[in-house]
Amino acid sequence: MNYNHFQVAENIKITLFKSMLKPRMIEEKMLILLRQGKVSKWFSGIGQEAISVGVTSALNSEEYILPMHRNLGVFTTREIPLYRLFTQWQGKASGFTQGRDRSFHFGTQEFKIIGMISHLGPQLGVADGIALAHKLRNEKRVTAVFTGEGATSEGDFHEALNVAAVWELPVLFCIENNGYGLSTPTNEQFTCENLADKGIGYGMESHIIDGNNILEVYTKVSELVEDMRINPRPVLLEFKTFRMRGHEEASGTKYVPQELLDTWAEKDPLENFTSFLKNEKILTDDIIDGIRTEIQAEIDEHLKRAYSEESITPNESKELSEVYQKFDFKASTPSIHTKNIRLIDAISDGLRASMKKFDNLVIMGQDVAEYGGVFKITDGFVEDFGKERVRNTPICESAIVSAAMGLSINGAKAVMEMQFADFASTGFNPIVNYLAKSFYRWGEKADVVIRMPCGGGVAAGPFHSQTNEAWFTKTPGLKVVYPAFPYDAKGLLATAIEDPNPVLFFEHKGLYRSMYQEVPVNYYTLPFGKASLLREGTAITIVTYGAGVHWALETLDNNIEIQADLLDLRTLQPLDINAVYDSVKKTGKLIILQEDSLFGGIASDISALVMENCFEYLDGPIRRVGSLETPIPFDSKLEQQYLAKSRFESVLQELIAY
Structure with missing residues (x-):
């Protein structure tokens, strides 16, 4: 592996070595803990550290990175405290997701890292949005996003590249071409010779980089991002590398020919770089042993801290209260004009x-x-x-x-x-x-x-x-x-x-x-979760929203003898179910109108909630009116037959007469 071609200062070489060694040692420890049943799952990036470390080292600390689950080197190079990672993997409260998600499915604004979701593709578009915000504020920053060769087959990959190209966004799209999408080899995933060629179709600059050569990764990415900050544009990078272990440890590598594993083992980025540094007299065995001892002590200390933390005690109210970010609604009053x-x-x-x-x-x-x-x-x-x-x-x-x-x-x-x-x-x-x-x-x-x-x-x-x-x-x-x-x-x-x-x-x-x-005419706000009572009566409660509100008003205008409470929900989530309860307790009858086809709609849930909470107040069956259980047709007569409006009046009168 050629390292001499790249002009990198000696202190940076040592830092890059340490930055690759650290995730390797953590992974080796995780594999032991996995066998001991102390970690539930592990996606190994052994043999791919040069990409994560090289890209992260080339970026500034305020620039966002969107990694995948084989990019431990991104997290460690950004110097996230190890106990935070360990507790994340153990599902404890000090983890970034507080036990709600696993692996690297998390983000942290503190370290400008935005983790993946299992669907892979969306994070590429998220990187576009992050880069767009930088560009709109005239901030000279680059956003780096990782994906594997398998996810380049997803539509999100192509959409994100196209958007970045059209909008000239400074996004570094990093493809780790590691040979297999789980067990599917690249020749069964795409027929182009190089994934970098996909950039051509989007008018995008692209490069192929030896993903196992830390100096090549670091120097080429450094040169690119320095220019991208001044001349914003997306760049597609294909890093040639290999996944030395299974997609995750349980899958193994039996589907990989042994000679292929042997070939790539000889290209191990850490082993080769270590030999180079020793040959160049930059490092000695004693120095390396000292570095390993220091990293091992850090791992042991942070693991001890993670293990000493109690497991999460489920708290139902906490879980329910943290689905949405708290929003303190502040009313802006409508003008009289x-x-x-x-x-x-x-x-x-x-x-x-x-x-x-x-x-x-x-x-x-x-x-x-x-x-x-x-x-x-x-x-x-x-x-x-x-x-x-x-x-x-x-x-x-x-x-x-x-x-x-x-x-x-x-x-x-x-x-x-x-x-x-x-x-x-x-x-x-x-x-x-x-x-x-x-x-x-x-x-x-x-x-x-x-x-x-x-x-x-x-x-x-x-x-x-x-x-x-x-x-x-x-x-x-x-x-x-x-x-x-x-x-x-x-x-x-x-x-x-x-x-x-x-x-x-x-x-x-x-x-x-x-x-x-x-x-x-002025700017004003209205609260969510507050239904509007449009008509008042004691005979029946009508609950609806959208066009259904106007169908109900028209029906009531045509049947002035029907004295009804008419509730316009206005928001469906949050739902003002208490307004429904209060009305039903007064009228004793409930009809729910929706434009959507009936099965599985909001009317079904409202009906169930009222049955569960107001059954003793009901003087008749709850009736739901919705559109037909068909796709909505084009022809106007067929459409009128489809829509719930045509059936609402007769069902309303039946319930009134019950």
Whole structure:
């Protein structure tokens, strides 16, 4: 292995040696503890230390790194106290996830490390968002993100590279090509000769680096990031290396030919670099023994500290209280001055007011810039706020959701327009597995609002008409808002943007231009989790939201003899279930109306909750009304048959007469 070609100061060489030796010794200890049953699982990076250590050493301490589970050298080079890592792996309270996640599935703002999730791909888009925040603040910083050769087959990989290239983001995409995705060899994963060639299709600079040569990794990455700070752009690096142990220890390496293992054993980055340093008289056996003794003492001391910590005592209230970051709602009072505007105008006004209030707020989405979005909600925003903050995106929902998370991690706020709520399916993974879980897992907020134009009644067919709120109300960690009126939409949107938790903000397309209301002209907020009582009566309780509110109002107007409490939920998570209980206790009857198809929807949960908590107050069966159990059709007559509106009045009258 050629080390002489690289001009690196002697003190840096010694530091790099120590930085590789430390994770190797920790891993060797972990493998012993694994066999003893003291660690539950281990993903080994033995033989790949040069990549983690070299990349991390080339970056500044304030630059973010997004590693994988074979990148222990990233964590140790950033000098995280070892007992924090040990307690993390043992599932104890001093670990970064407090027993809620394992391995390297965590992040730490203190050390500017953002860990992976098992789905791998989303972290690439998160790196885009982190880099974008740096770029918007004119900070000359690089973000490095790791992935394996297996994950380069995921769509998120390609989406993230494309976004970084289009936006000229200073992201260092580091591929550790280690030969196998679990047991699948590279020749069964891709047919291109080098993964670095994938950068060509995105107009991206790319390089192939010997991932087992610490000096090559360190010098080439150092040169690149120094230039990237001045000339922001993404760079794709393919590190040629090999995984010497199993995907995780339980899988073993029987599927790997022995001659291949023998070949790569001779390329061991630590052993070869040690021999080089000894030959160059930079280190001696005595010095090396001294270094090993020092590291071993540190490992032993921190392991003892970790083992001395008591196991976690489950605390139900603590678990439930830490799914969401605490948000202290502060009411901003509506002005007495109003204007009569449509729902779509109220949303636009709310967005505009928030853009003025928060100069770190970024709007992203397909066609949201000069075109103003397909519904023209952001029309004129580019002129007022500039293209840096009002950003057209490629068609890649997953990467943009992930980038929104990255913006949040790096101190910005993000509003993403999901052009149609239906398209959330292609961004589903980062919504439900990254945004929703980050605060619970390691205390990191997801200051992201995803706008969700939704709903039927406009003959848009199966792919542009769904009202899919139930996909998200099921997922702890997400908030779901669904206004029915312009006044509510503006105030709730302001609150959603202020709230540091991820919010799905549903906007019914059928109400965009048909629903007018007097709306305060100023910036104001409305609280989440507070239903609105629109009509009062003693005969029955009607609970609904979105377009269902207007269907119910129309029905009551056509049946003036029905004296009903009509509750508009406004937010579905948090849900104002106490308002439902109070009304049911008064009226004794409950009907729940939703536009979504019935099975598995919010109406089912409300019905169950009322049965469990208010059964003795009921004078009749709870009735649920929803749309047909079919995809929503295009033809207007078929659509009217599909929608719950056509069945609501008859079911309401049946329950009144019960």
